[in-house]
Amino acid sequence: MMTVVYHIFTVATATLPAIWSPAIAFIAFTIQAKIQHSNLLSTEQAFTSLALISLVTIPAESFMVAIPHAGACLGCFTRIQDYLRLPCRTDRRGGPLPPPDKALPSATRSLHDVELEGLTSKPSILHAENVICLKNVTVCPAPATSPVLNNITLTIAPSSLVMIVGPVGSGKTTLIKAILGELPCESGLITVTPAPLAYCHQKPWLTNTSILQSICGLHGDQAVDERWYKAVVYACCLEEDIKLWPDGSHTIIGNNGLMLSGGQRQRLALARAIYARRNVLLLDDVFNALDAATMDTIFTRLWGKQGLLRKLNSTVVLVTHSTKHVHLADKLVVLDKGRIVQDGSGDAIGSGAEALRDIMLEPQQLLEKETQSPREAKELFGLQTNEQDLARRTGDIEVYKYYANSIGWKYTALFVIANIGYAFAVAFPRE
DSSP states (O other): OHHHHHHHHHHHHHHHHHHHHHHHHHHHHHHHHHHHTOOOOOHHHHHHHHHHHHHHHHHHHHHHHHHHHHHHHHHHHHHHHHHHTSOOOOOOOBOOOOOGGGSOOOTTSOOTTOSTTTOOOOOOSOOSSOSEEEEEEEEOSSTTSOOSEEEEEEEEOTTOEEEEEOOTTSSHHHHHHHHHTSSOEEEEEEEEOOOOEEEEOSSOOOOSSBHHHHHHOOOTTOOOOHHHHHHHHHHTTOHHHHHHSTTGGGOBOOTTSTTSOHHHHHHHHHHHHHHTTOSEEEEESTTTTSOHHHHHHHHHHHHSTTOHHHHTTOEEEEEOSOOTTGGGOSEEEEEETTEEEEEEOHHHHHTTHHHHHHHHSOHHHHHHHHHOOHHHHHHHHHHHHHHHHHHHOOSSHHHHHHHHHHHOHHHHHHHHHHHHHHHHHHHGGGO
């Protein structure tokens, strides 16, 4: 509340003198002339008064406007200082180095057998028995908070697809961040073979560049591996989207993918991670915005018998909310309340499909699953759609009614009166 009052005060003191000073000065002079029966304001006096008022109010306005900006700058410097004084980040993960001749080709090198149809299997790129190993790991998301992961023990073999499933808040994303080294362990040990690694977040960060540059990460005269690029685009179901865009692969996606849908952003980020050709891929729920048909196609093209990542012998850790494709996983890990409740092959755990689905649902969702009728769900969907349609209306009186109903008619009336007064005060010196 104090912050709001402070902002109102600074805005008022900065703008009111310049806006209202001419009107108030001339009204006061007119009233004084009427009371004292003296001469009214002449043209010379009016212009002289306006010049004097401007000489005083304009610098005062600039000074008052600068005060909050100066305060904001000081606050920024304080935050920068706090950041610079933080202790250096220490990677507490460990592990043996892989042989230098076993790494995948870099994204800048040409690879002749990258097409999905002609890609041949390669031996495992890592010599270690396990690429990632967690032993009795406990992780807290922040200091002085309760653990999100408790006593986790997990091994991930090379060239395997490991799917991590569980309900919301079970610690799936925390586990990925711990493997990345972004969250320290309170206890236990995480061992990661230091191999090239790619990470794809469920809400990816995208730069304001073209589709091609977003996937390939090109700089300067760096060349595109066309065959590999086409194979990745095909595997991520981006071919049809690129054909529909006016500029194809050179379409600018906007800041953080503003021009793309949620599913397109996720597929683009997935393509970027795959194009990098890293030994290990960490994928954090990258399919949550995709429809079922698109997700099925991508899973088949990446992890089917002839899938792109299968051909490359990539090690993939996939966090997902869906249990539909657990049969493709070499290993399935089920998390619940920060603990591993099931750990085994996808086929073995997937045989108890109904129990697995119940683990994935929150208690409230289970209740709704049992009690909500199709008619009620349809009515609820229709109500939400109407509210969204009303919120999206633009270009007519309805949008102003929507805003007025949101803030209340009393504040709407004050807003209108303030705008009328502002228009009068600005136009008064010109008349």
